[in-house]
Amino acid sequence: MSPAICLAAETSHPVEAVVCYAIHRLGEGEQKPNRYEVAGITNPVAFEAFFGQLQEAVKKGDKNEVANHVKYPLRVNKEGASRFVHGEKQFVTEYDLIMTEKVREALLHQNVTNTFVNDQGVMVGDGELWLGQFGNKFSIFAINL
Numbered sequence: 001m002s003p004a005i006c007l008a009a010e011t012s013h014p015v016e017a018v019v020c021y022a023i024h025r026l027g028e029g030e031q032k033p034n035r036y037e038v039a040g041i042t043n044p045v046a047f048e049a050f051f052g053q054l055q056e057a058v059k060k061g062d063k064n065e066v067a068n069h070v071k072y073p074l075r076v077n078k079e080g081a082s083r084f085v086h087g088e089k090q091f092v093t094e095y096d097l098i099m100t101e102k103v104r105e106a107l108l109h110q111n112v113t114n115t116f117v118n119d120q121g122v123m124v125g126d127g128e129l130w131l132g133q134f135g136n137k138f139s140i141f142a143i144n145l
């Protein structure tokens with residue numbers, strides 16, 4: 001499987017393996033149009049699978065799994081001020097302050113195909129979360145409280 005077909009081809013992570021399998025199953029000519037291309041996302045199928053995984057992790061309250069889907073330092077904006085979360089440990093410790101009910105609900109009620117997309121990234125809800133691709137990894141890179 002080539003890297004162009006699967007972003008996580010050499011992984012032992014079971015969810016990423018499922019994503020790889022799903023991507024691999026798309027034959028040539030069955031490629032989905034990339035509505036996320038302007039945001040720098042190279043594989044729409046893998047991005048939509050990531051989005052579902054993120055929703056599931058938030059729904060389950062799996063702080064460590066959500067922390068795995070964050071690009072650090074994470075920018076957290078509130079009332080006109082920004083601060084940064086510098087790593088997974090800090091994110092997990094501050095999870096309830098960062099992933100507020102408003103942020104969680106925005107993500108859980110968002111249909112990935114109805115997201116706003118621009119050159120900055122993929123916006124969830126009214127801008128509560130911003131997602132993007134960094135190298136071969138999809139991540140949350142900003143949260144607006």
